Amino acid sequence: MKRLLKSPWLELIVMCGVVILSYIALTLISIGAETPPGGMSLNNISLLTFGFFLLSFAIATIAVLAGIGGGVLFTPLMLAFTPVNSLIVRGTGLIVAMFSGLISTGPFMKSGLGNLKLSTYSCIxxxxxxxxxxQGAILVSDRLGVTGEGFVRITLGIIVFLLALYFLRGGVKIDWPQVNRVDRFTKWLNLPQPYYENSLGKVAEYRITRAGLGLLAMVGVGMISGFFGLGAGWAIVPTMNLIMGVPLKVAAACSGILIGMGDCISVWPYLLAGAVIPLFAAPWLVGQVLGGIIGAEILIRVRADSIRLILIGILLFSSFGLIAKGLTTLGYIADVPGAVYIVVLLVIMVGVTLGLTGKFPALGGRR
Amino acid sequence: MEKPKVPLPQIVYGQIIYWLCIIAAFICTLGSVLGIAFADKNFMNPHYLFFNIWGGNNPEAVWQQIGGGFPGGHFWLHNLNTWDGVTQLGLVIGCACASLALLGAATAFLWKKPRSYGWALVTLFVALMIVLSALGIYHV
Structure with a gap:
């Protein structure tokens, strides 16, 4: 009971209480409320916003665990199942991606799992x-047109798929990479920071290497993100893990921190252009904040191999989306219906769940 | 087993962001719920706003049809007497919180001995990128 009166549970309970009471009050107010001609009824608005909050809460919990921005899940869902304009979806998607990263920053930093130096260094x-x-997106769309964009998307989709396969086969080497040699530049930066690993019950010390190459790769990841206008959480974790030798859990935490920090830069053009509409974006923001706290608390306690399985699922889903969109852009296939995306997502989620519960040993969960 | 000490700049950065996000979420919850409950006390009436958004209209058309045009991203400055203005204030606090947290972290890098001038500079550089973006000067 005493635990519930401490941070983060106290603010979580207070916030959840405020949200639930608010929506109960809204529901009561909406009974018998008049709807102006040509407008949406108060009852529908209340249901819609509460639905947004619940969906956002679920997205944030999963996104923080995998070290990705929730936009990867939010954008396809919204584009597939709602008539909302794509610019509003993208603007709100950035809010979704950003706030799960921002709110999880607090618990990650406090526990030592997050690494501020590594995150700010990568953010540059x-x-x-x-x-x-x-800027390149504008140039390429002028020179190469849709064909070039289609090929880039397919290439990227194949790379992401290969990454997923590598993570599937990599096992412990990926959860806790062995760094045998640290170059002088990385040593000079002094990036590593030991932390208490809850799942192992001991202090985890790690080494980081190839910081120069890592920075270049981060420029590449940023370019992909800026070029396609998509979140790049799925690329940040592998970059930190495979190139710099950062343990998977630390990489997932730092990826969330970096997304929060980086999206604080990229969200403003949308805000300043009016693509983020306050009353529409607010329930998504609140859901991200509350779900993000839960996700962060789970990540601090969970085993590293569980994170790898969730990441594999996200990589496979992203790869499917990129290849499908690329083939559509090139005119080889028709527009993929939203329902297909959802079926693929569900199949992947079932696979990940089986892996996490140890019922699918080939995935290497719960060793 | 003794847990390793977490560096001060990291704690400062994490705590500033965390509490500003909680404040932003609290303002957005109250702003949006009261905005929906008291539809007339908004810059854009939520009945028409949600009808238009659900109708697939683009942001420009939404602002034009309901608010008579987009008043600018910092419209909350002159509209704090409206609930969507208050909600926008919550959004702005959330979207700017990293810059404040980075300033705090930079101060902590300079405060705590041995002082890390290099890391203070790096954090200030990222904070500057966010500030320039919020002013509409630097954007991706």
Whole structure:
């Protein structure tokens, strides 16, 4: 009981209480309320916003665990199942991606799982790359047109798929990479930071290497993000893990921190252009904040191999989306219906769940 | 087993972001719920707003049809007497919180001995990128 009166549970309970009471009050007010001609009824608005909050809460919990922005899940869902304009979806998607990262920053930093130096260092590369990528998108669309964009998407989809396969086969080497040699530049940066690993019950010390190459890769990741206007959480974790030798759990935490930090730069053009509409975005923001706290608390306690399985699922889903969109852009296939995306997502989620519960040993969960 | 000490700049950064996000979420909850409950006390009436958004209209058309045009991203400055203005204030606090947290972290890097001038500079650089973006000067 005493635990519930401490942070983060106290603010979580207070916030959940405020949200639930607010929506109960809204429901009561909406009974018998008049709807102006040509407008939506108060009852429908209340149901819609409460639905947004619940969906956002679920998305944030999963996104924080995998170290991705929730936009990867939010954008396809919204585009597939709602008539909302794509610019509003993208603007709100950034809010979704950003706030799960921002709120999880607090618990990650406090526990030591997050690493501020590594995150700000990576943010320089990511921010610069995103700027170059956004400018490049304009250039390439002028020169190569849709054909070029289609090929880039397919190539990227294949790379992401291969990454997923590598993570599937990598096992412990990926959860806790062995770094045998640290170059002088990385040593000079002094990036590593030991932390208490809850799932192992001991202090985890790690080494980081190839920081220079890592920064260049972050520029590349940022360029992809800026070029395609998509979140890049799925690429940040592998970059930190495979190139710099950062343990998977630390990489997932730092990825969330970096997304929060980086999206604080990229969200403003949308805000300043009016694509983020306050009353529409607010329930999504609140859901992200509350779901993000839960996700962060789970990540701090969960085993590293569970994170790898969730990441594999996200990589496979992203790969499917990129290849499908690329083939559509090139005119080889018709527009993929939203229902197909959802079926693929569900199949992947079932696979990940089986892996997490140890019922699918080939996936290597619960060793 | 003794847990390793977490560096001060990291704690400062995490705590500033965390509490500003909680404040932002609290303002957005109250702003949006009261905005929906008291439809007339908004810059854009939520009945028409949600009808238009659900109708697939683009942001420009939504602002034009209901609010008579987009008043700018910082419209909350002149509309704090409306609930959507208050909600926008919550959004702005959330979207700017990393810059404040980075300033706090930079101060902590300079405060705590041995002082890390390099890391203070790096955090200030990222904070500057966010501030320039919020002013509409640098954007990706």
């Amino acid at each position: 590369g990511y921010g610069t790359g995103a700027f170059i990528g956004a």
